[in-house]
Amino acid sequence: MRRIQAKEFLQESRIALLLDVRSPAEYNHAHIPGAVSFPLFTDEERKVVGTTYKRVSREAAIKTGLDYFGPKMRGMVESVEQLIVERWPQAAAKTNNEQQSTKVYVYCWRGGMRSGAVAWLLNLYGFNVTVLAGGYKAFRNLVLKSFEQPYALKVLGGYTGSGKTELLHQLKEQGESVVDLEGLASHKGSAFGNINMPPQPTQEMFENLLSCELQDLSCKQSGKERADEPEDITPNFIWLEDESQRIGSVNIPHALWQTMRQSPLYFVDVPFEERLKHIVEEYSQCDKEKLAAAIERIKKRLGGLEAKTAAQLLEEGKIEDCFAILLRYYDKQYSKGLHGRENLPSLLTKIECETVSVENTTNLLRPQQTV
Incomplete structure (x- = not known):
């Protein structure tokens, strides 16, 4: 022993x-x-x-x-x-x-x-x-110490409905280092993020899962058998999705979130109508009661009239019109957070996309990955 x-x-x-x-x-x-x-x-x-x-x-x-x-x-x-x-x-x-x-x-x-x-x-x-x-x-x-390490990150951003999670999965299949924050958190980040998802881990368990993912990727990138001290981390990048610090009921550790906010941001710019179609496809089969409950949760931020209209459209089965209201709300929220970021011009790279296409967008992203 x-x-x-x-x-x-x-x-x-x-x-x-x-x-x-x-x-x-x-x-x-x-x-x-x-x-x-x-x-x-x-x-x-x-x-x-x-x-x-x-x-x-x-x-x-x-x-x-x-x-x-x-x-x-x-x-x-x-x-x-x-x-x-x-x-x-x-x-x-x-x-x-x-x-x-x-x-x-x-x-x-x-x-x-x-x-x-x-x-x-x-x-x-x-x-x-x-x-x-x-x-x-x-x-x-x-x-807890691991989140203070200076990871070399690339952050995938874009308005709601841009297919960011699917893009991350595609990048991973192509051999890139990827951490799926929403997958680890069992939550998609919005008021609708818990629908059709398993229960969220505790904050402590989320941190454990996240730390182990980051350390495993660092070890693989360095080609060494165990995690090393911060100064030994190689400059290979790890992809993560742009998130607010809170994902459902859990929080991204502050030190790591600060590193994310100071990392290169690749913004997938997809037209509103294309994103709306993608969102409708994703949520149209969801339980209406759960969707209505999610609208109720953001009622104050959405505005009483907009919330009432969205709920009424949902009840009438006009899913696309309902989600158009919600998508405009989330676009405003994301834009506010995006432009409140320090040094944004030096960090931001826009990836113009005509549609939500995982294959095409991945091909546009990969050439951007020069170290």
Whole structure:
């Protein structure tokens, strides 16, 4: 059994079984991306152990923890064996000794007793166990620090309906480094952004996902095996979509958002009517009640009369007329944010497009990517 620091732990655990032995509530709030929930204690058991620690003593808390841990030992070992077989079916064909040597990575909150207990058990049985030194807390420190790095970014901008998300996906398919902020946030950024999307992650989980994406891309670009210090980041660019700092209920970390605001901006300029057609195609099949609720959420900003008219048009099935009102509103909002950016003339490159065409626009964008 060994203990290693967070950067090395993250790099190695990507291709192995990663176990989060904190309580289910801790895991559900946020965890290291890719980790499997493997709690040593239930939420209630953790509460009892913690209370005993505070009110009685450390020794009494450990004994209480052992009461819970003891009956679970065999089941935990067998669960790890099953997880390995499910992830790597070929492991089932190996001998017991070979199977037991499969690497397992473990972490708890501080890298203390919970991860130590599970690591001891799995190591005793024969697994090759690595523990995260400092636990999840050390990982979080790494996450927060990562947003201060001077990433070389290219920001894809454009009014609503320009097909920016589709463009990012196309750029990624063509081998470009891309971070899909809206995909990580499970939200498309507007008042309508949660429609037909899965629940949003917590702010903490969003930061974890975003940091790991950025660090992985930096490692791939540099050709090195693990994330390096800020000064070692190569000048290769990472594409992101131009966003306000808030995406639904989560926020882009301020340091990263500031870097985005100071990065080259490639504005995809598509005519209003073409964008309107694209938006209608995207939202025309959505639940009308959800669309109406979204209009209600922006009623004050949209204006009472405009909101009432949009809602009435929606009710009458005049989707295009309804979204024409909404699109003009979002154009004004985006334009305000765009022109409030410092050094805009030196950062902005306009990409004129006649239609919302992913293929054609991608071809226009790629020649702009000289370093």
